[in-house]
Amino acid sequence: xxxxxxxxxxxxxxxxxxxxxxxxxxxxxxxxxxxxxxxxxxxxxxxxxxxxxxxxxxxxxxxxxxxxxxxxxxxxxxxxxxxxxxxxxxxxxxxxxxxxxxxxxxxxxxx
Amino acid sequence: xxxxxxxxxxxxxxxxxxxxxxxxxxxxxxxxxxxxxxxxxxxxxxxxxxxxxxxxxxxxxxxxxxxxxxxxxxxxxxxxxxxxxxxxxxxxxxxxxxxxxxxxxxxxxxxxxx
Numbered sequence: 001x002x003x004x005x006x007x008x009x010x011x012x013x014x015x016x017x018x019x020x021x022x023x024x025x026x027x028x029x030x031x032x033x034x035x036x037x038x039x040x041x042x043x044x045x046x047x048x049x050x051x052x053x054x055x056x057x058x059x060x061x062x063x064x065x066x067x068x069x070x071x072x073x074x075x076x077x078x079x080x081x082x083x084x085x086x087x088x089x090x091x092x093x094x095x096x097x098x099x100x101x102x103x104x105x106x107x108x109x110x111x
Numbered sequence: 112x113x114x115x116x117x118x119x120x121x122x123x124x125x126x127x128x129x130x131x132x133x134x135x136x137x138x139x140x141x142x143x144x145x146x147x148x149x150x151x152x153x154x155x156x157x158x159x160x161x162x163x164x165x166x167x168x169x170x171x172x173x174x175x176x177x178x179x180x181x182x183x184x185x186x187x188x189x190x191x192x193x194x195x196x197x198x199x200x201x202x203x204x205x206x207x208x209x210x211x212x213x214x215x216x217x218x219x220x221x222x223x224x225x
Binding site: 034042043044045046089098099100101102110 | 156
C-alpha cells in the first residue's frame with residue numbers, strides 16, 4: 001500500500017482567492033497520478049490523470065503539476081468560487097490497476 | 112455519459128445479516144472496483160475485477176466477498192455484517208488503457224450496521 005499524504009487537510013478561502021494543495025507520494029514505482037473532486041452528496045469525478053515528470057494539466061481555473069522524481073503534485077485553483085467547494089483527492093498508481101487514495105483536502109469557498 | 116448506479120443510497124442492517132450491495136455500469140467497462148470511505152482514512156479498495164468472473168483482493172478484503180457474473184454488474188457481499196462495516200461504500204468502473212483509465216464512481220451507499 002502506497003503512503004499518500006495530502007495537505008492541508010482542510011482549507012477555508014474567500015471567493016476570488018487563489019489556492020493550492022499538495023499531494024505527496026513515493027517516487028519509486030510510479031506509474032500515474034490521478035486527481036478527483038468530490039462534492040458533497042455527489043460522486044467523485046476525475047479532474048486529471050498525469051503520468052510524466054513535469055506534466056502540467058489545466059481545466060478552466062484548475063491546474064495541476066507533477067514531479068515524479070521527488071514525489072509530489074500540486075493542484076491550483078485560481079479565483080476560487082463557491083462551486084469549487086469540495087474534497088480534492090489525489091491517487092497515485094503504482095504497477096497494476098490499483099489506485100491508492102489520499103485522505104483529501106476539503107476546500108470551503110466562502111462568499 | 113458514463114453512468115454507474117448503486118442499488119441503495121442508504122441501508123440499515125443488523126449485525127449478522129447477509130448484505131448485498133449492487134453496482135451497475137452502462138459503458139461496457141472491463142474494470143470494476145469497490146471502495147469504502149471512512150473519516151480520516153480516505154477511499155480504501157476492498158475488491159476489484161478485470162473481467163467477468165474474475166476478482167482480485169484489494170487492500171481490505173476481510174469480511175467481504177464479490178461476484179461478477181455479468182460485465183455490467185459487480186456485487187459486494189457482506190457475509191455476516193458487523194458494526195465495523197458501517198461505512199460509505201462506493202463502486203467505480205474504468206476501461207483500459209491502464210495508465211490513463213480514470214475511474215467513474217457511483218453515488219455511494221451509506222451502510223449502517225446496528
